[in-house]
Amino acid sequence: MTGEAPAIALRRPKGQAATMPALSDSTTTVSDLKERILAFVRERDWEQFHAPKNLSMALAAEAAELMEHFLWATPEESRAVAGDPSKRAKIAEELADVVIYALEFANATGLDVAGSIEAKIASNARKYPVEKSRGRSAKYTEL
Secondary structure, eight states, X not given: OTTOOOOOOOOOOTXXXXXXXXXXXXXXXXXXXXXXXXXXXXHTTOGXXXXXXXXXXXXXXXXXXXXXXXXXXXXXXXXXXXXXXXXXXXXXXXXXXXXXXXXXXXXXXXXXXXXXXXXXXXXXXXXXXXXXXXXXXXXXXXX
């Protein structure tokens, strides 16, 4: 669509020297990711496109692209798809897009991702006490 910024990507072109350390789950903080994404966006002057409306829609679109890999699969088949080496790279790209847009949404709105997650986990712990919900998929209103 006209006026839309391309999908955000954090990959370095082949042969380009790394100006930032590589990201890793074991050493990277949410703050690190948000800063890298914000720098990427600002270098391209994309903040003008990143209204909450646009980012939430981009996030939904990317989540749909992730879901597409598992469409019509049984739970067992979906686990096999996720483990298939020939499909993992594409699935990882879609997951990255989802997380990048979610973190850019947090940047654009000033939301504290870690604080929001902590609050949601605490809320879910109240809604889904272990003694009532362990091994069950029922909604909290049905426990």
